[in-house]
Amino acid sequence: MFSSPLRINLLKTVAGRAALRPAWAPAFSTSARAFESSAQLTKPLKLNETIAQPSASDLRKAFGTVPAGVPAPAGAALYATFKIHSQSFLVTAGDTVTLPFRLKDVAVGDVLRITQIETFGNRNFTLKGAPFVDDKVCVVRARVVEHTKEPLRETIRTKRRNRRVKHIKSKHPYTVLRIAEIGVAPE
Incomplete structure (x- = not known):
């Protein structure tokens, strides 16, 4: 696989939903939804997990x-x-x-x-x-x-x-x- 600044990481949230973000984007977004706080993002989810x-x-x-x-x-x-x-x-x-x-x-x-x-x-x-x-x-x-x-x-x-x-x-x-x-x- 080639490494690109546009590579996408799959993140697992506490609420059980997955969020996609580019690799260059910060882990914590300032524009989170009203019912989600940006502190809910945790470890990356492996694709085969x-x-x-x-x-x-x-x-x-x-x-x-x-x-x-x-x-x-x-x-x-x-x-x-x-x-x-x-x-x-x-x-x-x-x-x-x-x-x-x-x-x-x-x-x-x-x-x-x-x-x-x-x-x-x-x-x-x-x-x-x-x-x-x-x-x-x-x-x-x-x-x-x-x-x-x-x-x-x-x-x-x-x-x-x-x-x-x-x-x-x-x-x-x-x-x-x-x-x-x-x-x-x-x-």
């Missing part, structure tokens, strides 16, 4: 949450990013998600347990899956609110030097979910 996934009891200590069924404290709002049909969604508890397709074999009122969770965490701690977080560690449940369709769209297609006008109508089906629960899985 793997980090073991914590247990549910370790997550309860890290997140500061209470057992499932009891709402989390206001300062410890949990979030998750999950994938349905190769599309990712970032949600917190109580959010409404409109899927740009219709989920088959589900009825209105069904509760879905989402298992393809990419990241899970709160402001202070993030658990990132490779590629997904184990569903024995965290729970994301969503309730199907409705199956609906978008408003009728009409697109007009024409070609040059031709009087023919083609009207293309589309009205795609949607499924609306409400995130009922995000939390650490009970042991």
Whole structure:
């Protein structure tokens, strides 16, 4: 490998997120985000290094949450990013998600347990899956609110030097979910 002043170092933060910075840039930035202090940057992360996934009891200590069924404290709002049909969604508890397709074999009122969770965490701690977080560690449940369709769209297609006008109508089906629960899985 050649050494260049534009070589990029991968840094591991206390919050579990990785930050990229050029080698010539100072380790501590003066323009940190409002919720991150620049003192959180620690040792460089090796590319082949793997980090073991914590247990549910370790997550309860890290997140500061209470057992499932009891709402989390206001300062410890949990979030998750999950994938349905190769599309990712970032949600917190109580959010409404409109899927740009219709989920088959589900009825209105069904509760879905989402298992393809990419990241899970709160402001202070993030658990990132490779590629997904184990569903024995965290729970994301969503309730199907409705199956609906978008408003009728009409697109007009024409070609040059031709009087023919083609009207293309589309009205795609949607499924609306409400995130009922995000939390650490009970042991």
